Amino acid sequence: MEIVVLTKPVPDSESRLRPNATGTALDTTGLKFVLAGYDESAVEQALLLKEASPGTTVRAIAFGLPARADEALRASLALGVDSATSVEAPPDTPVDPILTARALAHAVARYRPAIVLAGKQASDDEAGLVPSALGEILGMPDFGSVVNLHWLADRNVLTFDRATPDGLESIEVPPPAVLALQQAWNDPRTAKLPMILKSRRAPIDRIPWPDVAAALGEGAIARTRPVGFRLPSARTGAKMISAKSAEEAARELVRILQEEANVFP
Amino acid sequence: MPDFSLSEEDRSLQDLARKFAKTEMAPHAAECDRTGRFPEEIYRKGWELGLMNLNVPTEFGGSGLGLLQQCLIVEELAHACGGMTTSIIANCLALEPLLLGGSREQKGRVLPPFCKEYHLAAFALTEPGTGSDAGALQTRARKEGDGYILDGEKCFISNGPVAELYTVFATLDPALKHKGITAFLVPRSSPGVHAAKGEEKLGHRASSTGSIRFDGVRVPASDRIGAEGEGFSLAMRTLDQTRTPIGALANGIAQAALDHAAAYSLKRKTFGKPIGEHQAIQLKLANMAQDLHAARLLVWHAAWTIDRGASGTLESSIAKCFASDAAMRITDEAIQIFGGYGYMKDYPVEKLLRDAKLTQIYEGANEIQRIVIARELLASYA
Numbered sequence: 341m342e343i344v345v346l347t348k349p350v351p352d353s354e355s356r357l358r359p360n361a362t363g364t365a366l367d368t369t370g371l372k373f374v375l376a377g378y379d380e381s382a383v384e385q386a387l388l389l390k391e392a393s394p395g396t397t398v399r400a401i402a403f404g405l406p407a408r409a410d411e412a413l414r415a416s417l418a419l420g421v422d423s424a425t426s427v428e429a430p431p432d433t434p435v436d437p438i439l440t441a442r443a444l445a446h447a448v449a450r451y452r453p454a455i456v457l458a459g460k461q462a463s464d465d466e467a468g469l470v471p472s473a474l475g476e477i478l479g480m481p482d483f484g485s486v487v488n489l490h491w492l493a494d495r496n497v498l499t500f501d502r503a504t505p506d507g508l509e510s511i512e513v514p515p516p517a518v519l520a521l522q523q524a525w526n527d528p529r530t531a532k533l534p535m536i537l538k539s540r541r542a543p544i545d546r547i548p549w550p551d552v553a554a555a556l557g558e559g560a561i562a563r564t565r566p567v568g569f570r571l572p573s574a575r576t577g578a579k580m581i582s583a584k585s586a587e588e589a590a591r592e593l594v595r596i597l598q599e600e601a602n603v604f605p
Numbered sequence: 606m607p608d609f610s611l612s613e614e615d616r617s618l619q620d621l622a623r624k625f626a627k628t629e630m631a632p633h634a635a636e637c638d639r640t641g642r643f644p645e646e647i648y649r650k651g652w653e654l655g656l657m658n659l660n661v662p663t664e665f666g667g668s669g670l671g672l673l674q675q676c677l678i679v680e681e682l683a684h685a686c687g688g689m690t691t692s693i694i695a696n697c698l699a700l701e702p703l704l705l706g707g708s709r710e711q712k713g714r715v716l717p718p719f720c721k722e723y724h725l726a727a728f729a730l731t732e733p734g735t736g737s738d739a740g741a742l743q744t745r746a747r748k749e750g751d752g753y754i755l756d757g758e759k760c761f762i763s764n765g766p767v768a769e770l771y772t773v774f775a776t777l778d779p780a781l782k783h784k785g786i787t788a789f790l791v792p793r794s795s796p797g798v799h800a801a802k803g804e805e806k807l808g809h810r811a812s813s814t815g816s817i818r819f820d821g822v823r824v825p826a827s828d829r830i831g832a833e834g835e836g837f838s839l840a841m842r843t844l845d846q847t848r849t850p851i852g853a854l855a856n857g858i859a860q861a862a863l864d865h866a867a868a869y870s871l872k873r874k875t876f877g878k879p880i881g882e883h884q885a886i887q888l889k890l891a892n893m894a895q896d897l898h899a900a901r902l903l904v905w906h907a908a909w910t911i912d913r914g915a916s917g918t919l920e921s922s923i924a925k926c927f928a929s930d931a932a933m934r935i936t937d938e939a940i941q942i943f944g945g946y947g948y949m950k951d952y953p954v955e956k957l958l959r960d961a962k963l964t965q966i967y968e969g970a971n972e973i974q975r976i977v978i979a980r981e982l983l984a985s986y987a
């Protein structure tokens with residue numbers, strides 16, 4: 341069985357983010373890119389399936405500027421995926437989720453996977469559109485918020501649960517399918533040092549942007565364009581309570597909760 | 606021109622160590638410091654990730670890292686806890702004599718088990734009567750049949766109370782001085798080996814340090830490392846390799862002190878403004894940053910020198926000596942910046958000073974490093 345995992349490079353959540361000079365997008369100069377957190381869960385799920393069904397191979401595919409995509413791919417290789425494909429993004433023009441899905445579909449189709457796994461959304465833009473768009477383009481059923489995924493070899497079906505606000509919905513579907521995993525429901529493993537060294541030397545298959553653009557034709561142009569990017573404004577409204585004793589402070593807190601915040605009558 | 610850039614591989618090793626330090630070591634550092642607990646579960650996790658036995662070549666199952674990469678990892682680990690780092694890198698110290706002087710048969714027999722499973726080893730050179738003057742050590746090795754009988758006592762041995770294998774330096778005849786010293790591999794399970802419990806220490810309290818007594822311990826000739834009389838040279842060449850990471854360890858502690866001090870200086874207000882806006886505090890922070898930067902460059906340079914195949918005796922002595930002295934200055938100033946809070950155990954900086962202190966003493970006290978540096982210096986004028 342072939343599994344493809346979509347692995348997005350995103351800015352390290354520990355880096356300091358700021359808008360670019362024109363205020364249209366995030367300033368990415370000097371930012372460190374890492375494998376998106378939710379996609380780490382997807383890689384973990386792929387590796388669990390591989391461990392449960394010998395003979396399974398896992399390929400990570402990332403769409404992005406090559407240096408960034410490589411970070412996500414090498415991180416996936418270090419975790420244990422077998423192979424990696426970098427799908428190059430256009431160097432100077434913005435991309436949007438639909439263009440991303442089209443470019444990824446172009447690559448995914450080459451490998452005819454039984455399962456395409458992805459995080460439910462990316463930890464940077466949180467758009468959550470790519471998996472379903474990809475399913476649509478490839479004509480594969482797609483599901484979101486997936487947990488507890490198994491492949492039953494004897495009947496060749498995928499079984500999984502969907503985490504909904506009301507409970508777990510159990511689903512069976514024959515492969516192929518695109519499955520977007522619920523965030524961080526499994527506890528992704530940590531890459532070990534020898535695997536990190538190995539991943540740095542592993543080959544990465546590359547699909548250059550001109551090839552992608554030629555294959556997509558008119559679809560190679562993003563239809564949406566970011567026009568502004570602002571950091572969230574600092575929260576206001578914090579209120580410091582000054583009091584002589586803890587008891588007095590507590591009494592004042594209760595008063596505020598009752599009278600000003602109407603938390604309890 | 607030298608190139609100071611780190612490769613992607615270097616950075617990914619740094620990231621691994623940083624993540625481990627932050628998520629596994631740091632949360633337990635204060636507790637282990639308070640109680641003196643040896644956090645074996647953390648060391649096991651570190652081993653699982655490949656953060657132990659960094660110097661063991663890949664052909665024996667290790668990671669076969671160069672010294673610069675080892676130093677990058679050690680600095681990150683020590684940022685979370687110097688004591689835990691001492692215990693994590695003690696295997697590198699204990700196994701280095703074997704790497705330098707062991708036969709292929711010995712390496713193939715002894716090294717792979719350390720890479721397949723979690724085991725601890727310890728380097729036993731120091732004795733109650735001799736530390737710096739290692740050539741005067743008294744532990745005796747008497748030839749008997751096709752082996753040796755060891756008698757004597759070692760002290761201050763990192764991981765001594767918990768390790769399963771000791772690299773022991775003993776003399777065939779004290780009158781021979783350096784030339785009598787020979788290195789042996791001694792399993793702790795050998796009859797006559799008595800490892801004492803860990804000592805109470807000022808710092809590095811998550812590491813276990815103790816004495817080991819050898820009462821008529823039989824060692825087969827196949828467990829002698831190198832030739833008879835080669836032990837002193839093996840010990841010195843080992844320290845040439847392991848001294849630089851001690852500098853990196855000092856830098857990790859110093860970086861933690863600078864991080865705490867700088868962050869605190871922006872929060873703590875006196876006379877209407879953050880203390881970081883008082884020039885006296887800024888000058889302290891600037892001096893700390895300079896000291897640390899110089900120390901890091903010296904460590905990188907020593908590691909780079911050794912990675913290129915040179916012995917690096919001078920460079921590693923300079924790096925270890927400067928970095929450990931700098932770590933004392935930096936941790937001292939960090940406490941000063943914290944004021945009274947810095948003196949309190951509820952705050953993290955006083956531990957850093959206690960942990961930094963050891964880096965001036967072990968793996969060759971700094972007085973000895975200066976003797977080495979001066980000797981090399983003067984030799985070039987003679």
Ligand SMILES: Cc1cc2nc3c(=O)[nH]c(=O)nc-3n(C[C@H](O)[C@H](O)[C@H](O)COP(=O)(O)OP(=O)(O)OC[C@H]3O[C@@H](n4cnc5c(N)ncnc54)[C@H](O)[C@@H]3O)c2cc1C
Pocket residue numbers: 727728729730731734735736737738760761762763764806809814963966967968969970971972973976
């Ligand atoms: C926590 C800890 C862990 C350790 N781990 C290990 C280990 O794993 N394995 C191991 O073998 N050892 C270990 N040691 C021992 C350590 O390496 C020695 O303590 C160190 O080498 C100094 O030896 P000493 O204590 O005998 O001091 P001494 O040699 O007695 O020195 C006392 C003082 O005199 C100075 N001095 C000595 N000779 C001269 C000289 N010629 N000129 C000027 N000054 C001089 C020294 O620098 C020092 O300041 C450890 C020590 C500690 C505290």
